[in-house]
């Protein structure tokens with residue numbers, strides 16, 4: 595039974611071994627909170643908050659007094675996959691500033707790696723071959739970002755700061771200094787046609803599924819490079835490999851995949867044109883996420899509108 599006036603939060607994120615760490619962060623950040631493990635939730639009627647990653651189907655629906663669902667990550671598709679999800683409840687996307695900073699570091703690394711032709715230099719090193727190349731300055735390289743939300747906008751600013759010619763594409767039109775902003779389906783072909791490196795940072799929605807398939811990859815200039823760090827379902831792997839084989843794409847840096855973990859038999863692992871990273875582009879610490887969530891819960895209880903709530907009308 596929960597103590598009087600105490601809020602109860604159940605946690606499924608990082609497994610039972612992560613619970614002591616979550617408990618310690620919330621003890622400091624939100625002291626009047628009782629934190630329970632997903633596997634030992636006690637009386638379900640006590641639970642007002644659920645901090646989750648991939649909740650088991652039907653478990654959230656069994657909590658009659660749940661007020662707010664907290665995604666332990668930026669994306670929410672792992673919660674929407676629950677067919678018994680209580681659809682009337684708000685879902686918080688956990689987006690601490692650290693998450694966008696980490697993503698921007700990852701994307702800056704990937705873009706610089708491709709821009710400076712590091713894969714070619716690594717191939718030369720493997721052969722003991724000493725040869726110069728002349729990469730253009732960043733100011734001559736066109737980098738475009740699909741998705742200008744908290745992740746994409748931070749990446750766009752960092753890449754523009756390095757000196758790249760940066761453009762971006764989103765649903766609604768954005769205004770970001772030194773970034774050419776495009777909006778809507780109608781502007782997608784022109785946006786793609788003017789890029790050397792395309793970076794995908796879109797959320798997983800029915801509209802973005804397969805968005806970088808054969809048709810849109812064909813709109814890129816021949817030999818363009820891809821950085822994929824949104825969600826794997828946006829880049830069909832068969833289409834990606836076909837575009838690489840045809841020379842339409844020259845290289846790809848992939849952090850997200852149609853199936854995760856990437857199966858051992860996937861050809862992507864061993865393709866020299868591809869760099870595979872295991873969904874590590876942005877992994878904010880539990881402390882940073884707990885800080886963001888504690889602040890959001892306080893504001894929620896004061897009746898404030900939370901800016902990073904999932905919007906069912908938009909699907910992200």
Ligand SMILES: NC(=O)c1ccc[n+]([C@@H]2O[C@H](COP(=O)([O-])OP(=O)(O)OC[C@H]3O[C@@H](n4cnc5c(N)ncnc54)[C@H](OP(=O)(O)O)[C@@H]3O)[C@@H](O)[C@H]2O)c1
Nearest residue numbers: 668741742743744745764765766796797801823824875876
């Ligand atoms: N690899 C990793 O480690 C990692 C870590 C964190 C997040 N992610 C991924 O990154 C995604 C983006 O995160 P975020 O915090 O930046 O999300 P966000 O703030 O919700 O931004 C999403 C962006 O995508 C745009 N967008 C969505 N649907 C669109 C459509 N159909 N057409 C055009 N633009 C569309 C939105 O346009 P508007 O601005 O007009 O709404 C917005 O600019 C997450 O959903 C997650 O999948 C990956």
